[in-house]
Amino acid sequence: MDKGGVQTNFLYPELSYEIRGTLFDVHNELGGGHKEKYYQKAVAQSLKSKNISFVEQYYVPVKFQNEIIVKYYLDFLIENKIVLELKRGRYTSLGVINQTKQYLKALNLQLAIIGCFATDAVITKRILNLY
DSSP: OEETTEESSSSSHHHHHHHHHHHHHHHHHHOSOOOHHHHHHHHHHHHHHTTOOEEEEEEEEEEETTEEEEEEEEEEEETTTEEEEEEESSOOOHHHHHHHHHHHHHHTOSEEEEEEEOSSOEEEEEEEOOO
């Protein structure tokens, strides 16, 4: 169940651990209170330094009757496995959680992490798409 401090009963435990570590690294250096786009730039730089592959502002079209009706842009798609969404503040609204679930469904992925940068902490939420 526990392997070197990483829970193995989670989906993508090692990668999830690295992502959370990245969020904490960014918060430890920048602190709280910055705009979301500043955290996004710092997270991208940290992911690069850890050699974690990602696409920033990943485009996901939503089609209806073969017409694109909505364009989603995810903050990060990490290793084609995990959606990472960044938010500012302590709380994650139900709207953000539902939107993140839609991202997972649109990409047919199982896991998203929402990282919230509060003044004094980083709060992470794992969102699952169990199909």
